[in-house]
Amino acid sequence: MTGDVTGARLVVGPFNRVEGDLEVTLDVAGGRVARAQVNAPLYRGFERMLEGRDPRDALVITPRICGICSISQSTAAAHALAAAMGLTPTPQGALAAALIHAAENVADHLTHFHLFFMPDFARPAYAGRPWHARAVARFIALEGGAQRAAVQARAELLHAMGLMAGKWPHTLGIQPGGVTRAPGPREKARLAATLRAFRRYLETVLFGGRLEDFCALKDVAALMRWPSGDVALFLGIAADLGLAGLGRGAGRYLSFGAYPLADGPAFAAGTRSAGAPGPVRPAEIAEDLSHAWMLGGTAHPLDGMTTPDEGMAAPAYSWCKAPRLAGQPMEVGALARQVVDGHPLALALAEEGGVVARVGGRLLELARTQILMEAWVAALAPGESFMAQCSLPRDGQGAGMVEAARGALGHWLRIRNGKIANYQIIAQTTWNFSPRDAADVPGPLEAALEGTQVEGPVPLAVQHVVRSFDPGMVCTVH
Amino acid sequence: MTTLLWLQASGCGGCTMSLLCAESPGVIEMLEDAGIRLLWHPALSLATGAEARAILDDVAEGRVPLDILCVEGAIARGPGGTGRFQMLSGTGQSLMAWVQRLAPRARHVVAVGTCAAYGGVTAAGGNPTDAVGLHYDGAHPDGLFAPAWRSGSGAPVVNVAGCPTHPGWVTETLMLLAAGEPVALDGYGRPRFYADHLVHHGCPKNEFYEYKASARSLSEQGCMMENLGCIGTQAVGDCNIRPWNGEGSCTRGGYPCINCTAPQFEDPAHAFVETPKIAGIPVGLPTDMPKAWFMALASLSKAATPPRIDRNAHADRVVVPPTLRKPR
Numbered sequence: 098m099t100g101d102v103t104g105a106r107l108v109v110g111p112f113n114r115v116e117g118d119l120e121v122t123l124d125v126a127g128g129r130v131a132r133a134q135v136n137a138p139l140y141r142g143f144e145r146m147l148e149g150r151d152p153r154d155a156l157v158i159t160p161r162i163c164g165i166c167s168i169s170q171s172t173a174a175a176h177a178l179a180a181a182m183g184l185t186p187t188p189q190g191a192l193a194a195a196l197i198h199a200a201e202n203v204a205d206h207l208t209h210f211h212l213f214f215m216p217d218f219a220r221p222a223y224a225g226r227p228w229h230a231r232a233v234a235r236f237i238a239l240e241g242g243a244q245r246a247a248v249q250a251r252a253e254l255l256h257a258m259g260l261m262a263g264k265w266p267h268t269l270g271i272q273p274g275g276v277t278r279a280p281g282p283r284e285k286a287r288l289a290a291t292l293r294a295f296r297r298y299l300e301t302v303l304f305g306g307r308l309e310d311f312c313a314l315k316d317v318a319a320l321m322r323w324p325s326g327d328v329a330l331f332l333g334i335a336a337d338l339g340l341a342g343l344g345r346g347a348g349r350y351l352s353f354g355a356y357p358l359a360d361g362p363a364f365a366a367g368t369r370s371a372g373a374p375g376p377v378r379p380a381e382i383a384e385d386l387s388h389a390w391m392l393g394g395t396a397h398p399l400d401g402m403t404t405p406d407e408g409m410a411a412p413a414y415s416w417c418k419a420p421r422l423a424g425q426p427m428e429v430g431a432l433a434r435q436v437v438d439g440h441p442l443a444l445a446l447a448e449e450g451g452v453v454a455r456v457g458g459r460l461l462e463l464a465r466t467q468i469l470m471e472a473w474v475a476a477l478a479p480g481e482s483f484m485a486q487c488s489l490p491r492d493g494q495g496a497g498m499v500e501a502a503r504g505a506l507g508h509w510l511r512i513r514n515g516k517i518a519n520y521q522i523i524a525q526t527t528w529n530f531s532p533r534d535a536a537d538v539p540g541p542l543e544a545a546l547e548g549t550q551v552e553g554p555v556p557l558a559v560q561h562v563v564r565s566f567d568p569g570m571v572c573t574v575h
Numbered sequence: 576m577t578t579l580l581w582l583q584a585s586g587c588g589g590c591t592m593s594l595l596c597a598e599s600p601g602v603i604e605m606l607e608d609a610g611i612r613l614l615w616h617p618a619l620s621l622a623t624g625a626e627a628r629a630i631l632d633d634v635a636e637g638r639v640p641l642d643i644l645c646v647e648g649a650i651a652r653g654p655g656g657t658g659r660f661q662m663l664s665g666t667g668q669s670l671m672a673w674v675q676r677l678a679p680r681a682r683h684v685v686a687v688g689t690c691a692a693y694g695g696v697t698a699a700g701g702n703p704t705d706a707v708g709l710h711y712d713g714a715h716p717d718g719l720f721a722p723a724w725r726s727g728s729g730a731p732v733v734n735v736a737g738c739p740t741h742p743g744w745v746t747e748t749l750m751l752l753a754a755g756e757p758v759a760l761d762g763y764g765r766p767r768f769y770a771d772h773l774v775h776h777g778c779p780k781n782e783f784y785e786y787k788a789s790a791r792s793l794s795e796q797g798c799m800m801e802n803l804g805c806i807g808t809q810a811v812g813d814c815n816i817r818p819w820n821g822e823g824s825c826t827r828g829g830y831p832c833i834n835c836t837a838p839q840f841e842d843p844a845h846a847f848v849e850t851p852k853i854a855g856i857p858v859g860l861p862t863d864m865p866k867a868w869f870m871a872l873a874s875l876s877k878a879a880t881p882p883r884i885d886r887n888a889h890a891d892r893v894v895v896p897p898t899l900r901k902p903r
Binding site: 108109110111112113114116117118119120136138139140141142145146147148149150151153154156157158161162163164165167208212213216217219220237238239240244245248249251252253255256257258259260261262263264265266267268269270272274275276277278279281405407409479480482483484486560571572 | 583585586587588589590591592593595596597598601602603604613617618619620621622623624627628651653654655659660661662663664665666696697699700701703704706738739792793794818819820821822823824825826827828829830831833835841845846847848849891892
């Protein structure tokens with residue numbers, strides 16, 4: 098929790114419960130963060146590993162970028178390959194793939210809330226607060242009742258993976274044309290049972306009420322009155338600590354659109370900046386390398402390269418590149434997705450744009466996605482085709498732009514002579530935890546941390562802000 | 576009480592994610608029931624920043640005894656042997672340096688996953704970060720530690736290889752170590768309780784295998800050995816004996832076993848989903864199968880394939896059920 102204070106500089110690390118490696122350097126002035134630098138200190142070089150391989154190998158290699166968003170990586174790779182082939186999955190294949198992907202995203206939201214985000218409120222530093230004893234009982238790391246219940250519910254939900262995708266993480270079950278295993282009537286019945294059990298857990302433990310009622314909330318005041326479950330415990334803590342105004346973002350949201358089905362994505366694609374909706378123009382995406390330990394210039398990912406600067410020279414301070422949309426940093430994630438999709442509660446939360454908005458957006462999406470998954474299982478049609486077949490072109494290119502739990506994820510692929518000539522990935526946390534760009538504009542987390550109170554040696558507020566983004570550090574640099 | 580420290584080196588964190596899928600009991604209860612106290616785990620523990628550094632220092636300096644050190648992920652030695660491709664944040668030291676400092680304190684060292692065991696996917700495609708396993712560099716017994724290296728208990732690194740590892744492989748290894756029971760290892764340092772099995776054992780495609788009724792493309796039900804790169808007849812693992820995530824496995828999911836428990840599985844020198852062939856004959860024999868016999872039996876059984884099995888092999892579901900027999 099504490100960091101090393103060197104003059105007015107605080108280095109927080111190892112910053113844990115962030116699914117990977119993270120170091121945050123804070124310049125403190127007047128008890129508040131004046132400037133934040135976010136460093137992703139692990140480089141593995143996946144994009145380089147893929148060069149020269151059979152394009153289909155991307156379906157084996159890229160899921161292993163990230164153990165928590167493995168299916169999202171599979172899905173992005175499958176879409177990029179499908180685009181290169183000019184292939185569309187069968188409608189039932191797309192449905193089954195969406196179901197597999199949604200199960201991972203829901204599991205990730207559950208993991209974030211219970212294992213990564215909430216335990217900080219059980220810290221002794223909060224011992225004087227009226228809710229502390231309950232936070233300890235429910236969320237203290239490895240012992241809290243809510244934690245244990247969530248881990249069990251998650252493991253049982255992921256039986257959907259055993260049934261449809263072989264295993265989790267790291268499946269080869271998602272392919273450009275659909276899925277490798279065609280579910281039959283008994284798989285459909287079993288999936289429905291798994292989802293009913295998961296709904297029972299959500300409605301009795303996490304939400305303590307009907308999911309439809311939570312999804313019907315229209316404004317922040319109504320949200321804050323939600324009376325039950327561990328959600329109410331969080332909201333009470335948030336109200337007491339003023340988390341709504343903490344870690345406010347710039348109000349620029351991006352979503353590539355989630356779960357593409359025959360009639361379009363289940364959650365819409367688009368942007369929202371200063372309250373105004375807009376389309377995603379993929380050509381406007383570029384990665385700036387000015388503050389990354391990477392050689393080369395700003396480029397669109399189809400033309401990008403990943404050449405590490407082994408000297409790790411300043412002014413760079415992270416292995417993470419800085420993705421920008423039309424030159425702007427963008428916040429991505431569940432809140433962004435729900436905002437772009439136009440849900441009234443999410444739009445109201447976006448007015449705040451802080452810790453409560455991000456966590457609330459995630460809870461809203463958890464409830465909405467459960468309802469979607471139930472409908473998708475009901476729509477599974479055993480007997481129809483779950484996979485379209487096609488072969489790869491000798492030369493071609495494609496993009497796979499999907500939504501992982503933590504936000505917009507893109508894979509860009511070029512094929513030459515039947516091999517991968519270039520493969521570039523912009524992961525979800527690459528957007529949120531990007532370093533500065535050439536114009537010295539900070540990344541979304543860096544900006545959100547500015548002004549955050551750093552009280553004494555234990556900057557709790559910093560913990561809450563960082564974790565409200567649900568960072569997934571392993572795939573940030575990849 | 577058995578103390579356990581878990582480090583995440585250069586990997587995806589997927590072995591921890593898989594571990595959280597342990598059931599009956601869940602992983603937290605299992606560790607507790609086995610008398611294992613988690614000193615620190617990067618994804619699960621409350622302690623962060625200086626709190627975490629204090630725990631690591633206490634172990635490194637011998638102030639807190641360490642029974643089991645689990646390392647997940649490969650050790651990045653680059654660039655230029657500095658380990659700076661993975662710094663343990665807030666410490667100014669590489670993860671490589673931390674492992675070198677902590678491992679001598681541990682009674683047992685467990686490499687969780689193929690990356691920690693052999694380098695794995697982190698070492699794929701030319702190995703851009705010069706990554707190795709703790710005790711192996713690929714199949715060579717010379718990783719971060721020299722071949723003769725032994726942990727405090729006198730044992731080599733226990734390689735719970737798999738990409739990811741099955742939660743049961745990890746929990747059972749930890750329970751055996753905590754109970755003071757020996758963990759017998761195979762020639763690549765893997766626990767024999769799962770490495771003495773082949774993925775082929777219990778594979779639901781066994782009847783297709785028997786007749787070489789082979790799938791030609793993914794989504795067909797037939798055996799994936801002949802065309803689709805499946806090496807379940809050579810890969811170690813009890814994946815089809817104990818299921819994954821309820822009732823799954825790779826071959827149950829309809830895709831090939833890629834031998835993820837093995838050193839150097841990440842660079843098979845052919846596409847993962849394509850069986851290499853010489854003059855139309857698939858390369859690679861089932862483990863312990865004499866080649867001449869395999870060729871003879873394969874051609875014989877292929878010629879004898881019953882129509883039911885042939886048709887089902889090329890469908891994505893059972894289209895011809897087994898013939899019913901009346902009781903006598």
